[in-house]
Amino acid sequence: xxxxxxxxxxxxxxxxxxxxxxxxxxxxxxxxxxxxxxxxxxxxxxxxxxxxxxxxxxxxxxxxxxxxxxxxxxxxxxxxxxxxxxxxxxxxxxxxxxxxxxxxxxxxxxxxxxxxxxxxxxxxxxxxxxxxxxxxxxxxxxxxxxxxxxxxxxxxxxxxxxxxxxxxxxxxxxxxxxxxxxxxxxxxxxxxxxxxxxxxxxxxxxxxxxxxxxxxxxxxxxxxxxxxxxxxxxxxxxxxxxxxxxxxxxxxxxxxxxxxxxxxxxxxxxxxxxxxxxxxxxxxxxxxxxxxxxxxxxxxxxxxxxxxxxxxxxxxxxxxxxxxxxxxxxxxxxxxxxxxxxxxxxxxxxxxxxxxxxxxxxxxxxxxxxxxxxxxxxxxxxxxxxxxxxxxxxxxxxxxxxxxxxxxxxxxxxxxxxxxxxxxxxxxxxxxxxxxxxxxxxxxxxxxxxxxxxxxxxxxxxxxxxxxxxxxxxxxxxxxxxxxxxxxxxxxxxxxxxxxxxxxxxxxxxxxxxxxxxxxxxxxxxxxxxxxxxxxxxxxxxxxxxxxxxxxxxxxxxxxxxxxxxxxxxxxxxxxxxxxxxxxxxxxxxxxxxxxxxxxxxxxxxxxxxxxxxxxxxxxxxxxxxxx
Amino acid sequence: xxxxxxxxxxxxxxxxxxxxxxxxxxxxxxxxxxxxxxxxxxxxxxxxxxxxxxxxxxxxxxxxxxxxxxxxxxxxxxxxxxxxxxxxxxxxxxxxxxxxxxxxxxxxxxxxxxxxxxxxxxxxxxxxxxxxxxxxxxxxxxxxxxxxxxxxxxxxxxxxxxxxxxxxxxxxxxxxxxxxxxxxxxxxxxxxxxxxxxxxxxxxxxxxxxxxxxxxxxxxxxxxxxxxxxxxxxxxxxxxxxxxxxxxxxxxxxxxxxxx
Ligand SMILES: [Cu+2]
Ligand SMILES: [Cu+2]
Numbered sequence: 001x002x003x004x005x006x007x008x009x010x011x012x013x014x015x016x017x018x019x020x021x022x023x024x025x026x027x028x029x030x031x032x033x034x035x036x037x038x039x040x041x042x043x044x045x046x047x048x049x050x051x052x053x054x055x056x057x058x059x060x061x062x063x064x065x066x067x068x069x070x071x072x073x074x075x076x077x078x079x080x081x082x083x084x085x086x087x088x089x090x091x092x093x094x095x096x097x098x099x100x101x102x103x104x105x106x107x108x109x110x111x112x113x114x115x116x117x118x119x120x121x122x123x124x125x126x127x128x129x130x131x132x133x134x135x136x137x138x139x140x141x142x143x144x145x146x147x148x149x150x151x152x153x154x155x156x157x158x159x160x161x162x163x164x165x166x167x168x169x170x171x172x173x174x175x176x177x178x179x180x181x182x183x184x185x186x187x188x189x190x191x192x193x194x195x196x197x198x199x200x201x202x203x204x205x206x207x208x209x210x211x212x213x214x215x216x217x218x219x220x221x222x223x224x225x226x227x228x229x230x231x232x233x234x235x236x237x238x239x240x241x242x243x244x245x246x247x248x249x250x251x252x253x254x255x256x257x258x259x260x261x262x263x264x265x266x267x268x269x270x271x272x273x274x275x276x277x278x279x280x281x282x283x284x285x286x287x288x289x290x291x292x293x294x295x296x297x298x299x300x301x302x303x304x305x306x307x308x309x310x311x312x313x314x315x316x317x318x319x320x321x322x323x324x325x326x327x328x329x330x331x332x333x334x335x336x337x338x339x340x341x342x343x344x345x346x347x348x349x350x351x352x353x354x355x356x357x358x359x360x361x362x363x364x365x366x367x368x369x370x371x372x373x374x375x376x377x378x379x380x381x382x383x384x385x386x387x388x389x390x391x392x393x394x395x396x397x398x399x400x401x402x403x404x405x406x407x408x409x410x411x412x413x414x415x416x417x418x419x420x421x422x423x424x425x426x427x428x429x430x431x432x433x434x435x436x437x438x439x440x441x442x443x444x445x446x447x448x449x450x451x452x453x454x455x456x457x458x459x460x461x462x463x464x465x466x467x468x469x470x471x472x473x474x475x476x477x478x479x480x481x482x483x484x485x486x487x488x489x490x491x492x493x494x495x496x497x498x499x500x501x502x503x504x505x506x507x508x509x510x511x512x513x514x515x516x517x518x519x520x521x522x523x524x525x526x527x528x529x530x531x532x533x534x535x536x537x538x539x540x541x542x543x544x545x546x547x548x549x550x551x552x553x554x555x556x557x558x559x560x561x562x563x564x565x566x567x568x569x570x571x572x573x574x575x576x577x578x579x580x581x582x583x584x585x586x587x588x589x590x591x592x593x594x595x596x597x598x599x600x601x602x603x604x605x606x607x608x609x610x611x612x613x614x615x616x617x618x619x620x621x622x623x624x625x626x627x628x
Numbered sequence: 629x630x631x632x633x634x635x636x637x638x639x640x641x642x643x644x645x646x647x648x649x650x651x652x653x654x655x656x657x658x659x660x661x662x663x664x665x666x667x668x669x670x671x672x673x674x675x676x677x678x679x680x681x682x683x684x685x686x687x688x689x690x691x692x693x694x695x696x697x698x699x700x701x702x703x704x705x706x707x708x709x710x711x712x713x714x715x716x717x718x719x720x721x722x723x724x725x726x727x728x729x730x731x732x733x734x735x736x737x738x739x740x741x742x743x744x745x746x747x748x749x750x751x752x753x754x755x756x757x758x759x760x761x762x763x764x765x766x767x768x769x770x771x772x773x774x775x776x777x778x779x780x781x782x783x784x785x786x787x788x789x790x791x792x793x794x795x796x797x798x799x800x801x802x803x804x805x806x807x808x809x810x811x812x813x814x815x816x817x818x819x820x821x822x823x824x825x826x827x828x829x830x831x832x833x834x835x836x837x838x839x840x841x842x843x844x845x846x847x848x849x850x851x852x853x854x855x856x857x858x859x860x861x862x863x864x865x866x867x868x869x870x871x872x873x874x875x876x877x878x879x880x881x882x883x884x885x886x887x888x
Contacts, residue, residue, distance in 0.1 A: 141841050141842070141843070141844055141845075142841050144844075145838070145840075145841070145843075213840075214838065215838050219799055219837075219838070221797075221798050221799070221815060222798040222799065222838065222839060222840060225797075225798065226840070309814075309815040309816025309817075310815075310816075313816070314816070315799065315814050315815050315816055315817075316814060316817070349695075349699075349709055350701075350707070350708040350709045351708070351709035351710065351711070351712065352711060352712065352713050354712065354713070354714055354715075355713075355714040355715075355719050356713065356714070357714075358714070358719055380801060380810050380811050380812055380836075381812050381814070382793075382811060382812050382814045382817060382819035388741070389734075389738050389741070392734055392737060392738070393734050396730040396731075396733065396734050397727075397730065399726055399730050400723060400726050400727055400730070403722060403723075403726045404719070404722065404723065406688060407718075407722040408719075410688065410691045410692060410695070411712075411715075411718065413691070413692060413695035413696070413699065414691070414695055414699070414712075415699060415709055415710040415712065416695070416699050416709035416710075417699065417701045417705055417707055417708060417709045418695065418696055418699050418700045418701055419701050420696065420700065428692060428696065431688065431692055432688070432689065432692070435684070435685055435688045435689075436685065439681045439684065439685060442677070442681070442730065442733070443674070443677045443681070445734075445737075446673065446677065446733060446734075446736075446737035447737055447738075447741045448666075448669070448670045448673055448737060448740045448741050448744055448808075449670065449673060449674055449677065449737075451670075451744075451808070451809055451810060452670055452805070452808040452809070452810070454810070454836070455801055455803070455810070455836035455837060456836070516656065516658065519658045519659060519674070520658065520659065520660055520805075521660040521805030521832070521834070523803070523834055523835070523836045525838045525843065526843065526844040527844045528844045528845070530832070574706070603711070604708040604709060604711065605708035605709050605710055605711035606711045
């Protein structure tokens with residue numbers, strides 16, 4: 001291929017050419033408009049950066065080839081038959097291009113999100129280093145505010161939310177007996193938007209004035225007044241949000257329309273239910289955070305007054321819109337994990353999930369209730385006082401469907417045959433810590449307690465029990481569980497267990513004491529603290545460093561096992577769901593024979609029970625006659 | 629006969645662990661010094677939440693650990709567990725009991741909320757203004773009738789204070805951990821809460837809402853004085869601001885102050 005052809009066709013050459021072109025375009029646009037208006041100076045760095053932050057990622061996406069097929073189609077050119085040349089991976093290079101295979105996209109998602117998890121973790125280590133002793137250690141307050149803001153934003157928007165999308169991308173089509181997702185090209189676009197958001201947020205450290213430093217909550221009017229770095233968050237969130245909405249639509253359509261014959265809703269594995277309900281949350285809630293950040297962007301870039309009280313803006317409105325997304329976002333980060341835990345526990349306890357229907361209904365109840373509690377984040381915000389008690393009640397009611405799930409998992413363990421594999425250990429660790437996070441959540445719902453502990457380290461402790469002890473432990477459980485399916489190799493069980501025990505112990509030593517210092521009066525988001533908190537903070541920092549190091553065991557295990565771990569069997573867990581009935585890794589289009597679902601997904605211990613049967617194309621008539 | 633024992637065994641373990649857990653949770657010195665009438669009911673509420681929470685956690689842990697110990701697969705065991713799909717009675721129980729528990733706690737929380745926010749007839753007004761990165765205070769009702777501005781917060785012991793909180797630039801949050809109460813300071817609106825100090829002394833005033841570069845250092849001190857000393861302080865402040873006040877309001881104010 002000639003160089004010119006390479007530049008014309010989709011791929012990295014065209015992408016790397018279109019990015020500088022879009023920067024030039026952004027500069028010209030800003031300078032042109034400013035010249036027309038007669039504004040001085042012509043070169044406004046902040047305005048150019050703002051336009052470029054929108055234009056450059058879009059140009060990259062066009063260049064790498066996310067839109068080629070749609071442009072071709074929209075231009076009315078003759079139909080091109082799909083040759084599936086963009087589908088699947090033969091070499092590692094196929095992971096670095098626009099790929100429409102859900103299995104490739106799933107791995108792209110997982111690897112990318114773990115890159116950002118690693119960066120976010122390093123930022124956490126810096127935070128704990130600064131807080132190891134009172135006084136200033138090595139960062140100034142502005143840098144410190146940037147550290148925790150970028151840490152939280154990466155962990156939430158670039159790790160927990162999208163890594164679940166990655167795991168589901170890989171597993172869901174296999175679980176429901178589909179050859180791929182409903183919209184493979186949209187799926188590819190969803191993935192490629194993600195690194196755009198992540199790179200933008202990390203790059204904010206290089207912005208004049210430092211990284212965005214207003215927390216992941218970006219409360220106005222601070223976020224409309226701080227330096228340029230904020231724009232990297234405001235716009236980055238739009239790309240992450242668009243990615244997540246597109247993926248959620250894809251999951252909804254896939255799950256509704258592409259289930260194998262015989263798979264009724266009540267024969268779906270609970271991970272499928274979990275992603276179905278999560279996707280509903282994403283589609284309904286995510287536009288609200290997009291809105292809140294657009295308003296901040298308009299205030300900043302266009303001089304509007306959404307949150308400028310001097311000109312009639314409403315500061316509290318920001319928080320209502322933000323939390324109308326960000327509370328449901330807690331469940332966006334939790335429900336997929338609930339699904340993973342149901343799969344892992346049933347397979348490793350060799351028992352049907354206890355109360356399957358209640359497990360599914362409780363997911364739906366959480367979706368509905370999840371939209372009625374957002375203002376529990378605002379008990380001290382100065383919002384209408386009467387709203388507090390109803391929001392306390394709805395918040396506490398969520399403990400009921402959540403309790404159903406925990407009790408049902410416990411009942412699933414009861415009289416099982418329990419195999420303490422690494423994923424099972426993480427599932428049990430999850431139950432422990434998520435219960436604690438749920439309990440502190442109920443405490444926080446009680447308004448008088450919240451008035452005292454809101455904006456303290458009690459909140460930091462609570463969110464990490466829910467999002468790390470909760471979500472991240474389910475992510476580890478899921479990755480160990482499906483690692484053999486995804487890579488065709490087995491991870492090192494001994495290292496996996498070490499990873500679990502180290503992270504379990506030092507997680508608790510890191511975040512447990514934070515409850516105490518929080519109630520005792522240490523506010524969050526501070527670079528320094530009163531001397532009375534010094535001992536606990538030293539303990540927390542040392543634990544955090546060991547906790548951080550335990551993650552290296554995981555990385556080492558994943559990388560070396562992927563390269564040369566022992567070959568995995570198709571079904572190492574003897575699980576019943578469909579993804580385990582095909583080879584590891586699965587064939588290009590997942591199923592060489594179409595499965596028919598004949599029973600529930602977890603019929604362990606029921607003699608002769610199977611979830612799906614595979615009919616050979618020829619003897620169809622005879623076989624199906626016998627079965628049905 | 630072994631099959632009958634597990635529940636009783638677990639119950640025993642659970643009760644012992646709950647008692648130990650509650651004792652441990654209550655032995656921890658959780659709270660900062662208590663210096664307002666809101667502190668006692670809030671601390672008590674927190675303790676009750678601990679007492680209720682510990683058995684819930686112990687229940688979950690006991691069942692999980694007991695199951696792992698009792699039902700763990702022997703090496704090489706490829707069998708499946710008992711094919712139990714559910715139990716309606718059990719599911720009704722674990723919906724009903726938590727519902728009752730959280731409802732009771734919500735009612736209790738609402739009662740405490742009403743108690744700590746109840747206005748007193750003789751409440752003294754204090755205006756609190758947050759700006760990057762300091763708090764300032766205004767006492768509108770002085771003996772001289774002239775509002776007093778102050779950069780330090782001084783309060784009379786045993787008298788309810790009604791804070792009216794404003795912000796000049798971005799969000800702040802006005803928190804005195806010893807009082808257990810806080811409210812955001814919000815540009816464009818006035819927020820409020822009420823405090824009745826119950827202890828003399830100096831207590832930290834902390835900004836609890838991220839407000840920018842100097843957020844960490846946005847800390848001041850609240851001093852609680854006996855009422856007579858407080859009156860003296862207020863009069864002193866009024867006198868100090870006198871030259872400025874003189875321009876607008878001559879003579880009479882000064883007379884009344886001296887009479888005090
Ligand atoms: Cu919430
Ligand atoms: Cu502050």
